[in-house]
Amino acid sequence: MTKRQLGLSIYPDHSNFEQDQKYLELGKKYGFSRIFMSMLEISESAAVTHNKFAKIINVANQLGYQTILDVSPSIFDRLQISYNDLSFFKDLQVAGIRLDQSFDGATEAMLTYNPYNLIIELNQSNNVAYLDNIISYQANKPFLYGCHNFYPQKGTGLPFDYFMACNRRFKKYGLHTAAFVSSNVAQMGPWKINDGLPTLEADRYLPISVQAKHLFASELIDDVIIGNAYASETELAKLAQLNKYQIEFNLQLLPNINPIEKTILFKPQHFRRGDVNTQVIRSTMPRVTYRSQTNPPHDNDIVFERGDVIIGNDDFKVYKNELQIVLQPHQDPRKNKVAHINSQELMLLDFIKPWSKFKFQKQ
Template sequence: MTFRQLGLSIYPDHSKFEEDARYLDLGHKYGFTRIFMSMLEADDPEGTKAKFKKIIAYGNKLGYSTVLDVSPRIFDKFGISYSDLKFFADLGAAGVRLDEGFNGATEAMMSYNPYGLIIELNMSNDVAYLDNVLSYQANEPYIFGCHNFYPQVGTGLPMDFFTRTTTRFKKHGIHTAAFVSSAHGNMGPWNVNDGLPTLEEDRHLPISVQAKQLFATGLIDDVLIGNAYASEDELKALSETNRYQLQFDIDFVPAASAVEKEIVLKPQHFRRGDINALVIRSTMPRVTYKDEPNPAHDNTEEFQRGDVLVGNDDFGHYKNELQIVLEPHSDPRKNKVGRINEHEIRLLDYIRPWSKFKFEDR
């Protein structure tokens, strides 16, 4: 089984060891286990080696695994042979991400390096690159995929393109990663930093919503924060994000009863397989709570997309069924008990037939 991980990014060529170490300590506190570290801007081989080795060793002691972002320029500048990756192993890295691809045969051969280094491929191109690498009989367990991030506003990937490129990797069972952006981080590899997400639509969303969306696609295993340094609140929010099913934040209406809150928060919800366009139906609560009375309240307004409803005493067989509104409608047999966080309403599109989901009272 592939477990989903959270990761941080640090930029030793633009930061101080002490600041990076504090950030890694904070990430460790909240269960982060991956480090993305860019070498693309490195120029001094000896200075870079000492600097990177020190911070990677610190991360390794905390249980992180570090992947170094590299390009052909780095191999040339540092005199590193594609057939001998000892330089990266000596730094303590777990793998290298190839920001630019080679000819397929080179990547395949690199995946058999004796140090067990992961070879992470750039996923942000809709071409048959991975198929080419695998056709050279690559060592597949050591082939990973990771998207780019995009410092310039307006240049991140659109969702349809992201889906196509990531599916190329996921259909082969390749471990995948993508980036979310901190609202507080102002450090990246370059001197333009309008945030560092993979998806353009994520650029200005709360970081937990970005992560929920990436995980909800079913295409991404690891979510990495692209820019440094994220705030502690952001790290905490990501640590509390359910990585395996959508968990919506809900604000209850004042009149929501204890039973209604239990119906929302306690069960493992799933959408009925015979779906409709009006609402997402979670029908088991009407069975579990069939004997619990539920007087009408908040039932006369027009319900809007993202409202959470529970059938009231006038709904007969459907009393205490939970529904999430997809299209506006009115029905006095339903009580509005709360509303999904406005930023998360976009995520309703990921609740498909039989999808599992939960709620959390924020």
């Protein structure tokens, strides 16, 4: 598995250097390591553009970021850059360029053999044979990445099924992938319309940490980038604390939870039993580890709802202290309700497959 990263976006044609520098320094504090930087809005000469972007890219490089510039064929024309000579971008000292629009396949493949080893990142939000065409021209795959679009207009983000179909095309070839989440406070993007900048429409108004969990849970996205600027320090901190490699559900604990149940919730490495059922997700090892620990009945005379976390009580005999997450409503007095998963994270239950690992954290 490719190491997963967190990224920021900045827009030098809409911001100022001091604000961008401060933002990148803050991101560095919280472990962010890549930058999406848009060039699509430039209106100045090649020399002025070069100097403006070089100044902030130099700061990014000193802080250890990997910077990828978003460009299009019109930008090549405006700056009088040839596809056969990427020295303009090499001189900017970026890690790569993202092609917001497509060429003819052969051109993209040739670009991956540029002498500067610049990453060539493709628009990943297309479920067509475009990528297959590029690969058929024997592209240099280690230098070929994918990155989704973001969608400033509400209602226009990708539906999840389409998003996954696009991802599978890229992962079929083992390519590095990225997608966007949206800050709930940031106002800056490439255009004047800014209803948030997520890739997935379903994520648009969710807390930023839930958006990121959603993308990482797909198992097909390597890098999660905040699309709009500037995210708050609180949001950066929440993403920094995120487990990028397994789902950690945010829990609301019940008042009557007892010490052994707290231990069962937060200490073990949970995984879903392989022989799955449709009623509950079963984490069965706690019943083995804590079989000698008593667990009196409480909060056990209710209908358990989807997202409830329940643990077998003393009346459940051999299943005492088994942890379960409810998928379908049911009643069973041999189980205690101990917590409920944050309602905004219930969609993440769909990603817990046979043998999937998962953890919990207190809200």
